[in-house]
Amino acid sequence: MTIWDHKTDLRNYLQQARDAMLWKLDGLSEYDVRRPLTPTGTNLLGLVKHLAGCEIGYFGDTFGRPMSDPPSWCDDELLERQPQADMWATADESREHVTGWYRRAWAHADQTFDALDLDAIGHVPWWPGEHGEVTLHRILTHMTAETHRHAGQADIVREFIDGKAGLRADNSNLADLDSSGWAAYRDRLEQTARAAATA
Numbered sequence: 001m002t003i004w005d006h007k008t009d010l011r012n013y014l015q016q017a018r019d020a021m022l023w024k025l026d027g028l029s030e031y032d033v034r035r036p037l038t039p040t041g042t043n044l045l046g047l048v049k050h051l052a053g054c055e056i057g058y059f060g061d062t063f064g065r066p067m068s069d070p071p072s073w074c075d076d077e078l079l080e081r082q083p084q085a086d087m088w089a090t091a092d093e094s095r096e097h098v099t100g101w102y103r104r105a106w107a108h109a110d111q112t113f114d115a116l117d118l119d120a121i122g123h124v125p126w127w128p129g130e131h132g133e134v135t136l137h138r139i140l141t142h143m144t145a146e147t148h149r150h151a152g153q154a155d156i157v158r159e160f161i162d163g164k165a166g167l168r169a170d171n172s173n174l175a176d177l178d179s180s181g182w183a184a185y186r187d188r189l190e191q192t193a194r195a196a197a198t199a
Contacts, residue, residue, distance in 0.1 A: 004064065007118050010140045011110075016168075018106060021048055022099060023169055024154040024167035034089055037160045044157055045098055046088040047150045049073060052102040053086045054146060058139050059109035062122040067108050071101050113140070 024044055026035050033045040072078065073086040089098050109170045111161045118137035125132065159165040163179075166172030177185065 004136055006137070007140070010144055011113055012135075014140065014144040014147060015106075017144065017151045018051075018102070020151040020168055021051060021147065021154055022102070022155045024151075024198050025099070026169075028158075030095065032161050033049065035161075036088075037157050038092065039122065041084070042153055042157055043088060044161075046086075046094060046150070047154050047157075048102050049089055049093075050086045051099045051147055051150055052098065052105045054143060055103065055105035055109045057126075058124070058143050059105075059112045061135065062139060063116060064111055064118065065108075065112050065115075067105075086172075109143075112136070129147055 025048070028044070034043055036043050043072075056067050056074055057068050078085050089095075113136075116136050118135060118140070120136045122134050122136065123132050123138065124134055124139070127134075128176070155165055164173050175181075175185075
């Protein structure tokens with residue numbers, strides 16, 4: 001496999017996760033894309049906002065290719081004052097505003113991928129000491145893992161909202177069960193968990 005093939009594979013896996021993140025917002029109200037559904041406030045639009053900032057930082061600043069007009073939530077001083085500012089959308093930050101920035105971050109990142117080889121050296125300013133020196137390969141791998149992690153969170157959060165789950169619109173990658181089949185499956189797991197707890 002050539003270096004270009006490795007880069008193409010990484011880009012494809014990253015793009016699959018990017019697409020999944022946006023798909024998880026489809027068909028939901030403004031309330032549902034924003035409402036916190038875990039004790040730590042995890043919400044769908046906040047995950048997208050966070051990932052936009054991550055791509056801008058990791059694929060821009062790290063490789064000396066900063067975005068000329070990054071969104072306000074990428075400001076270090078803001079994040080120091082409000083550590084979770086990039087994990088939720090304010091009332092005046094529309095879904096289109098946040099997803100638009102995410103797509104701009106992709107385009108900026110894709111320019112970095114086109115311009116640099118996988119062994120290009122960058123520096124992550126917020127990683128301590130010698131850990132901050134990285135290659136594009138490492139950061140592309142890191143962001144692919146990060147985006148898939150958040151896509152998994154989004155999958156669960158979306159399921160809490162309306163029961164919809166799956167890998168993508170054209171392939172759920174789940175067993176072909178109707179609502180009664182899923183209920184029976186869940187009941188079986190509950191009974192098994194209770195039996196294991198009393199064994």
